[in-house]
Amino acid sequence: MIKFPTSDLPFSEYIHHCRTLIAERRTDLQRFHVHEKFIIDVNSPYELIPDKPTYSDGKLKYGALLLHGLFDCPFSLKDLGECLKSNGILSHAILLPGHGTRPEDLLKISYHEWIEALHYGIKTLQQRVEKIYLVGYSTGATLSVYQALQDKQIAGIILLAPALKIKAPIDILLNWRHLIKWIRNKKQWVCYEDEIDYARYQSIAFNPVIQLTMLMRVIKELARQQTITCPVFIATSREDETISSEEALRFFSQLSHHNNQLLLYSSRNYLHSDPRIVTRPTLNQQSHIKHFSHVSIPFAPHNVHYGKQGDYFYSRHQYTQEYTFGAYNRLEIQLFDILYNLGIVREKRRELTYNPDFDFMANKIVDFIVKN
Template identity: 30%
Template sequence: MAAVPSQAAGMPLGQLRFEDYQYDTLQWLERHRVFQTQNRSAELSWNAPQQWRPQGKPRRGILLIHGLGDSPWSFHDVGARLAEQGFLARSILLPGHGTQPADLLETSLEDWRRVVAEQVAILQREVGQVYLGGFSTGANLALEYAYAHPEIAGLLLFSPAFKSDSLYDWLTPWISWIRPWVLGSNSERPMQNAVRYLTVPTNGFAQFYRSSRVARRELQQRSYDKPVFMVVVRHDSVLDTAYLMESFQTRFTHPASRLVWYGEPPVAAAADDPRVLVRSDALPERRISQFSHMGLLFSPENPLYGQDGSLRICWNGQDEAATAACERGAPVWFSDWGYREDGKVHARLTYNPYFDWQTQVMAEVLEQGATPVRMIQATKAP
């Protein structure tokens, strides 16, 4: 069956096999991507849908959904670890992504829902049990689909964007046609790097807001009783993390569910909740001032975003002098967007020092979701 173009920048959708979807998307990216490096083949691979197969015939699968402005590279490390645990893991590319930020000008939440629904259906034909995983806006899409489809076995939610910390996000659907770019497409802010957008048009934020509103509505109406593995950074620069803590404790009711929380908890009660696992996000021995929204997904060994990775994000909410020093290769500290401290230059923290421990907790949640529940004895973090 021939692929049917999406209304979002012409991305081909409608395939009946993942391999066809992957191939069609790769060909489409080659024609439409604004490349950021000389290594075009690598960029194509990083931004195209990916698949990680376990040894033997898989019985369980998981579909992984990236966030606003991101790409399938978000799950480069998580997907590989899931395959080691016996999952057929797949990542998708949301319409409007992987090419250039302007392709989000006409993209809609419905476009994103379509590719999720198509790829879940394909995965369900191949394995007996399907989970969903999502990062940021992708977590909203995963949650919405899981609420509507009780056959989904559980969720992995990384920095879930259920609620923004902005008081004005509700305005974005109303102003997107008046002001297409919040900062302007010709601003000094860089537009994109090899694996993600660094600038997003207003319509992208509007569709994120729509997805978050749906997620909050679902959470308000009823609890979710399947296993959930959730990871949150206390000092997240874009999310209302107190709301995320409350949502986990009151709405995600399965005994095997776990919330990994980096940073001090917002309420004392969290310390007494055995399902909440807290680790410090201030690691001066690693020159880390605080964890970031995006960093929790990546291993320290990640070739682009790891401790010695080749892709440093210097545009981090600092003044021009600090940004320039970072770009020249000066010694830096690491943080989330917007953190400042006298005498220190901060780049974005793009990896998670606790990644191996986090992966083990994730594996235990997934395993107990399929077996009689016992209390997880969390491995001591490094």
């Protein structure tokens, strides 16, 4: 496990250490049809250096620290990172401790270790750029909010499907300390699944979910005393099956910066009095897409793994008449499979794995960075 802070470890050496750790810890490198090196590449931190950067006082003007989500890896923000690179913005993607290796590595992790990784990422990027933007997906967005509440040097934060409140009732369970202690000692897993995805854990442990919820509580306490002064960009799905989009809207409504923006994906046409909120429709009958899922937001349609023609198992049937794609959780998918087999419904349900509106979102994010 990479320990933080790593003193003055150069970012290139940090990448090397993480790659070595991933190669040592993973036991599935020969399981998939892709090359071992590709799996290590996907799960490792990376640096994307622009060919035509903008300079200011001897430094690159813009830098983005990419923070992935829970059970994910840096690959989840690679598509956006490439877009930033082509627009003159340097990107550093870090690996949150416990990720990219095996699900068991999250059993004893603490959210404090994620914060230490965040601070290391900021420190190394500050050496290269004038303005730092935090780009967080899901739990990465939670960490971005945490930092922005305390660090006035952050130029702005971009939050994709921000995990500000989980739909599952974990927060209620946290009030029952004896139950939580029993869960940690006796019941380590919410579910333990076959690891069929080389870029995201399928097995869900209780501990990281509890750690995330504890971090959310810390943020609520900080927000009572401090405010975010930098501009904020949010992109989220109204029908998100994992996190509360209502909480994201509530959070946004409390922010006052005139350059704040919220991109709301929805299967319904919501009208908002706030001109900073833009609603984008998700219903696409031709592609059998009803709404956007939590995991779909950061991935482009051309993504090699989760895109239209991606190699991930559940990305292979995008245009068959058998499926409707959207924001469906595992229980909903299993239920509709049963109903389909009984002839009660005409289509099965599957989680949408990419964002059909990715280019629009990415261009909005680039404008948000370079115009602030």
